[in-house]
Amino acid sequence: MSDHLKHLLEGHKQTVEQKMAEILPTCPVNAAIVDEAMRYSLFAGGKRLRPGMMLAVKDALGGETENVLPVACAIEMIHTYSLIHDDLPCMDDDDLRRGKPTCHVKYGEGMAVLAGDALSNAAFWVIAEHTRDKDLVPDLVTELATAAGTSGMIGGQVLDIVSEGAKPEIEAVREIHRRKTGALFVASMRLGAIASRATSEQLEHICEFGRRVGLAFQIMDDILDLESDAATLGKTAGKDLEQGKMTYPACIGVEASRKEAKELIDGGRELLVGLDPHGDLEALAGFIYSRLN
Amino acid sequence: MSDHLKHLLEGHKQTVEQKMAEILPTCPVNAAIVDEAMRYSLFAGGKRLRPGMMLAVKDALGGETENVLPVACAIEMIHTYSLIHDDLPCMDDDDLRRGKPTCHVKYGEGMAVLAGDALSNAAFWVIAEHTRDKDLVPDLVTELATAAGTSGMIGGQVLDIVSEGAKPEIEAVREIHRRKTGALFVASMRLGAIASRATSEQLEHICEFGRRVGLAFQIMDDILDLESDAATLGKTAGKDLEQGKMTYPACIGVEASRKEAKELIDGGRELLVGLDPHGDLEALAGFIYSRLN
Numbered sequence: 001m002s003d004h005l006k007h008l009l010e011g012h013k014q015t016v017e018q019k020m021a022e023i024l025p026t027c028p029v030n031a032a033i034v035d036e037a038m039r040y041s042l043f044a045g046g047k048r049l050r051p052g053m054m055l056a057v058k059d060a061l062g063g064e065t066e067n068v069l070p071v072a073c074a075i076e077m078i079h080t081y082s083l084i085h086d087d088l089p090c091m092d093d094d095d096l097r098r099g100k101p102t103c104h105v106k107y108g109e110g111m112a113v114l115a116g117d118a119l120s121n122a123a124f125w126v127i128a129e130h131t132r133d134k135d136l137v138p139d140l141v142t143e144l145a146t147a148a149g150t151s152g153m154i155g156g157q158v159l160d161i162v163s164e165g166a167k168p169e170i171e172a173v174r175e176i177h178r179r180k181t182g183a184l185f186v187a188s189m190r191l192g193a194i195a196s197r198a199t200s201e202q203l204e205h206i207c208e209f210g211r212r213v214g215l216a217f218q219i220m221d222d223i224l225d226l227e228s229d230a231a232t233l234g235k236t237a238g239k240d241l242e243q244g245k246m247t248y249p250a251c252i253g254v255e256a257s258r259k260e261a262k263e264l265i266d267g268g269r270e271l272l273v274g275l276d277p278h279g280d281l282e283a284l285a286g287f288i289y290s291r292l293n
Numbered sequence: 294m295s296d297h298l299k300h301l302l303e304g305h306k307q308t309v310e311q312k313m314a315e316i317l318p319t320c321p322v323n324a325a326i327v328d329e330a331m332r333y334s335l336f337a338g339g340k341r342l343r344p345g346m347m348l349a350v351k352d353a354l355g356g357e358t359e360n361v362l363p364v365a366c367a368i369e370m371i372h373t374y375s376l377i378h379d380d381l382p383c384m385d386d387d388d389l390r391r392g393k394p395t396c397h398v399k400y401g402e403g404m405a406v407l408a409g410d411a412l413s414n415a416a417f418w419v420i421a422e423h424t425r426d427k428d429l430v431p432d433l434v435t436e437l438a439t440a441a442g443t444s445g446m447i448g449g450q451v452l453d454i455v456s457e458g459a460k461p462e463i464e465a466v467r468e469i470h471r472r473k474t475g476a477l478f479v480a481s482m483r484l485g486a487i488a489s490r491a492t493s494e495q496l497e498h499i500c501e502f503g504r505r506v507g508l509a510f511q512i513m514d515d516i517l518d519l520e521s522d523a524a525t526l527g528k529t530a531g532k533d534l535e536q537g538k539m540t541y542p543a544c545i546g547v548e549a550s551r552k553e554a555k556e557l558i559d560g561g562r563e564l565l566v567g568l569d570p571h572g573d574l575e576a577l578a579g580f581i582y583s584r585l586n
Contacts, residue, residue: 027443030468031451034443085410090402109383110454113406117378117413118447124417125438128431137431138421145418150320150327154411158324161403175323 001290005283012052017043020073023130025122037107037115038122042080044098049217049284050075050184054192056280057206063196070130071140071191074123078148079184081119084112086157092239099234120148131195139194147187156180165244170251177218177248178211185214205271209281212268216261217288222247223257224291265289294583298576305345310336313366316423318415330400330408331415335373337391342510342577343368343477347485349573350499356489363423364433364484367416371441372477374412377405379450385532392527413441424488432487440480449473458537463544470511470541471504478507498564502574505561509554510581515540516550517584558582 020042027035051072058068087094087102088109095105104112127140146152156179163172189210193203225240226249240247248257265285272281313335320328344365351361380387380395381402388398397405420433439445449472456465482503486496518533519542533540541550558578565574 025439025442025444027448027451028468028472031443031448031455031472033455034447034451038443081410085406088403088406090406110381111451113378113381113383114447114450114454116410117374118443120410120413121438121442121447124434125442128434128438131431134428134431137434138424138427141417141421141430141434145414145421146318149318149414149418150324150331150411151318154327154407154414155320155324157407158320158327158404161407162324162326175321179321179324 001287002283004279005287008056008280008283009047009052009287012055013048015055015069016048016051016072016076019069020076023070023073023126024077025125033107034111034114034118037103037111038119040106041084041097041103041115042077042119044100046076046080046098048076049288050079050188053185053188053210053213053281053284056284057189057192058196059278059280060276061193061196061198061202063192063198064132066132067136068192068195070126071144071195073130074126074144075184075188075191077119077123077126078144078153081116081123082148082153082157082184084116084119088112091157091161092243094236094239096230096236097234136195136197140191143187143191143194147183147190152179152183152187156183160245163246166246168246168250170248173246173248173251174215176246177215181218181221182211182214185217186210202275205275209268209271209285212264212271213285213288216264216268216285219248219257219261219264220288220291222249223254223261226254261289294580295576297572298580301349301573301576302340302345302580305348306341308348308362309341309344309365309369312362313369316363316366316419317370318418326400327404327407327411330396330404331412333393333399334377334390334396334408335370335412337393339369339373339391341369342581343372343481346478346481346503346506346574346577349577350482350485351489352571352573353569354486354489354491354495356485356491357425359425360429361485361488363419364437364488365481366423367419367437368477368481368484370412370416370419371437371446374409374416375441375446375450375477377409377412381405384450384454385536387529387532389523389529390527429488429490433484436480436484436487440476440483445472445476445480449476453538456539459539461539461543463541466539466541466544467508469539470508474511474514475504475507478510479503495568498568502561502564502568502578505557505564506578506581509557509561509578512541512550512554512557513581513584515542516547516554519547554582 054072084103086092094102128137131137156176159176189206193206228237230237268285269282276282347365377396379385387395421430424430449469452469482499486499521530523530561578562575569575
């Protein structure tokens with residue numbers, strides 16, 4: 001990893017974690033256990049890739065931190081809530097996440113459901129309450145809720161459940177990935193662009209860049225699930241195969257999957273001409289292809 | 294029930310159900326099962342009391358339907374999602390709701406978690422996308438998310454869980470009720486007032502009216518759980534006692550509970566002077582005290 005990239009990732013991570021700690025609503029002392037559960041999962045050491053991408057878009061477009069940073073916190077809250085609910089016994093039934101016991105293992109299933117609910121709810125609160133320019137709020141809420149809803153992330157989780165055990169078909173896998181991971185990835189970029197008051201042309205290019213990079217990210221995730229061990233991955237490895245999940249490698253093999261991810265990243269980079277003065281978006285796209293966990 | 298009240302409840306119910314059916318986002322056809330699960334619970338025949346109160350506030354203050362009705366739909370979506378998650382085996386473990394099998398009994402636990410998540414998410418989308426005057430959106434989102442979050446509804450659910458089996462104390466019961474049911478009740482009124490551009494004095498009176506009526510509603514709910522059967526109630530009766538829940542009757546007995554509910558309603562009515570030209574809010578408050586289910 002280059003020094004530029006390391007510095008970039010670490011800087012955005014610190015900015016977002018500090019802001020999240022500052023603005024996450026607290027609750028009455030006698031219900032503090034849900035606060036603890038929310039913070040346990042939210043501050044479990046994620047890479048903060050989605051908010052990092054959003055802040056990179058802001059820097060590329062010269063947006064205002066006071067308008068973008070609250071939204072960056074919101075998208076990480078949505079991502080974290082989806083992981084908490086996805087890990088529940090009635091969903092993927094996972095015990096390990098980011099190298100630690102999952103929320104429901106630590107706090108019980110009921111509390112994990114509520115902690116996820118509270119993070120989802122807090123994401124919208126943070127945008128409405130903390131975005132500086134209030135005229136941006138309606139579009140930001142619409143965009144985030146669309147990406148996180150049944151036509152995006154939740155729709156992808158549903159497809160994931162109903163496709164379990166079905167014969168792997170590459171088109172079906174693409175659609176699951178496009179929704180389940182892709183929607184929130186694209187939203188990271190789009191929200192960063194909207195909050196930076198991007199032109200419609202900038203928005204279009206950034207959206208397509210996000211679409212390609214998001215799919216590449218999920219392909220690499222599929223490969224990593226297959227090839228890594230739990231210690232490297234921070235979560236249970238080999239779950240996809242065991243649960244009969246639709247994955248890229250299951251459809252077209254590891255080498256063809258890796259090749260498609262590379263092509264997506266390369267194609268994404270070409271869209272950045274004139275849009276990435278500091279090279280941050282290009283560096284982050286490269287990181288996604290090269291990441292080990 | 295007076296003809297005025299019957300007409301009022303039925304009218305608001307129809308208005309809200311028609312609008313919800315119109316604006317609830319749909320999802321791709323291959324994930325349609327989550328749409329079905331959301332609609333199964335959302336259109337299970339609730340009384341629509343919260344949106345009804347909101348529309349009554351709008352009528353009292355002369356607010357605009359295009360600004361209030363989407364918010365009325367949103368609060369019913371939040372209420373329904375909280376019921377779906379509350380009924381899960383890892384929470385209250387209930388099989389019956391509004392006289393029908395609960396969402397997880399019908400669609401499985403995983404799908405019920407996702408349907409609840411999707412309704413919560415859709416509530417914020419509906420406000421941002423469908424409220425006519427966009428300048429209202431930030432305040433409406435902040436208000437709803439605060440009421441539904443850890444300092445309100447979710448906080449109350451947490452208290453409810455952590456208090457199970459503890460010795461019933463009236464102050465603790467009041468706090469659970471104030472959060473778990475009260476917060477969304479008060480929010481129904483406050484959101485109606487905000488979307489109707491109420492003065493701060495109007496807002497204050499309506500908020501206090503909502504606080505009293507909301508607590509009275511929950512006290513009556515506690516009594517009904519104890520005294521009714523499942524056929525009348527539409528949900529499993531006697532669950533509170535069985536699960537060692539904190540309730541009003543468990544603390545101070547049925548008669549004293551009924552008396553406090555009546556005092557709250559009467560006190561609430563006194564706040565309506567000059568605020569309730571059609572008598573709708575007073576009629577709804579009376580209904581809450583007299584309701585059988």
